[in-house]
Amino acid sequence: MPARLIDGKQTAAAYRERVKADVAAFTQKTGVTPHLAAVVVGENPASAVYVRNKQRACEQAGIGSSLHALPESASQADLLALVQDLNADPAVHGILVQLPLPGQIDERAVLDAVAPLKDVDCFHPENVGLLSQGRPRFAPCTPAGVMELLAAAEVPTASARAVVLGRSEIVGKPMAMLLLARGADATVTVCHSRTADLAAVCREADVLIAAIGRAKFLTADMVKPGAAVIDVGINRLPDSEGGGLAGDVDYDAVNEVAGALTPVPGGVGPMTVAVLLRNTLTAAELQTAGEPG
Ligand SMILES: Nc1nc(=O)c2c([nH]1)NC[C@@H]1CN(c3ccc(C(=O)N[C@@H](CCC(=O)O)C(=O)O)cc3)C=[N+]21
Numbered sequence: 118m119p120a121r122l123i124d125g126k127q128t129a130a131a132y133r134e135r136v137k138a139d140v141a142a143f144t145q146k147t148g149v150t151p152h153l154a155a156v157v158v159g160e161n162p163a164s165a166v167y168v169r170n171k172q173r174a175c176e177q178a179g180i181g182s183s184l185h186a187l188p189e190s191a192s193q194a195d196l197l198a199l200v201q202d203l204n205a206d207p208a209v210h211g212i213l214v215q216l217p218l219p220g221q222i223d224e225r226a227v228l229d230a231v232a233p234l235k236d237v238d239c240f241h242p243e244n245v246g247l248l249s250q251g252r253p254r255f256a257p258c259t260p261a262g263v264m265e266l267l268a269a270a271e272v273p274t275a276s277a278r279a280v281v282l283g284r285s286e287i288v289g290k291p292m293a294m295l296l297l298a299r300g301a302d303a304t305v306t307v308c309h310s311r312t313a314d315l316a317a318v319c320r321e322a323d324v325l326i327a328a329i330g331r332a333k334f335l336t337a338d339m340v341k342p343g344a345a346v347i348d349v350g351i352n353r354l355p356d357s358e359g360g361g362l363a364g365d366v367d368y369d370a371v372n373e374v375a376g377a378l379t380p381v382p383g384g385v386g387p388m389t390v391a392v393l394l395r396n397t398l399t400a401a402e403l404q405t406a407g408e409p410g
Pocket residue numbers: 166167170213214215216217238258259351362381382383384385386387389390
């Protein structure tokens with residue numbers, strides 16, 4: 118019995134329509150157009166695709182965007198100077214420094230330099246702190262996108278055992294925070310590549326979030342029959358395996374065991390972009406006098 122498809126494209130489209138209406142109302146009231154500055158360093162082809170998707174989504178939502186590209190050889194000082202300029206520019210509300218960065222640059226130092234009120238990724242320690250205290254300024258894009266998908270698919274979290282597979286700063290850890298938050302009330306286990314009996318731990322999950330960055334890693338024997346499985350993976354397969362995009366989930370096999378399942382592409386990815394739009398409006402509201410903080 119195949120799993121129920123959780124359609125990220127459809128959920129993201131409805132979410133983006135709501136953001137578009139809120140942006141229009143904000144701009145109408147304040148005369149301010151929210152603006153996202155995207156910073157890209159080097160020639161990473163995946164980054165170029167994602168940043169282009171984000172800019173297109175901005176335009177469709179009435180949000181301005183600009184692309185700030187530095188060469189692969191850029192120094193950390195060059196990048197920090199650019200971030201400082203964007204921090205100081207009142208016309209820029211959101212700043213997104215597309216990861217990964219080239220090896221000569223310390224990602225943590227750069228992400229720490231983004232003004233907390235413009236940190237639409239929710240990567241800055243201040244914003245991660247607010248998130249962990251249950252009073253988030255911004256929703257971490259991918260984890261909040263996952264929560265929207267669970268809600269849209271009417272997957273209950275309050276009574277659920279949730280297992281997060283992966284402990285990254287971008288997904289795993291903030292994902293656990295959102296599932297634990299009052300209102301979501303899940304009972305959360307975070308596991309990772311060093312977890313013993315990983316398959317047994319994953320099989321305990323009613324809600325299983327795969328975010329480890331390894332193509333088709335989550336196999337059917339790791340899924341409790343009927344569980345909801347959310348695939349955060351965005352792995353580019355080598356041409357020898359047919360190329361294209363694969364998730365962290367072995368989709369065809371898990372599809373026969375799970376109760377609900379997100380596809381890759383068409384699942385979490387579009388939601389990540391949609392939440393980024395919401396965060397950019399939030400940033401504009403926070404930085405526009407007279408708007409509720
Ligand atoms: N500062 C920063 N913030 C990020 O949020 C961030 C980042 N760096 N670096 C890379 C990852 C990856 N990421 C994706 C966003 C959208 C799709 C997306 O739209 N995916 C489409 C398919 C797109 C395609 O065709 O490749 C889908 O899954 O349906 C994927 C991946 C955000 N990231």
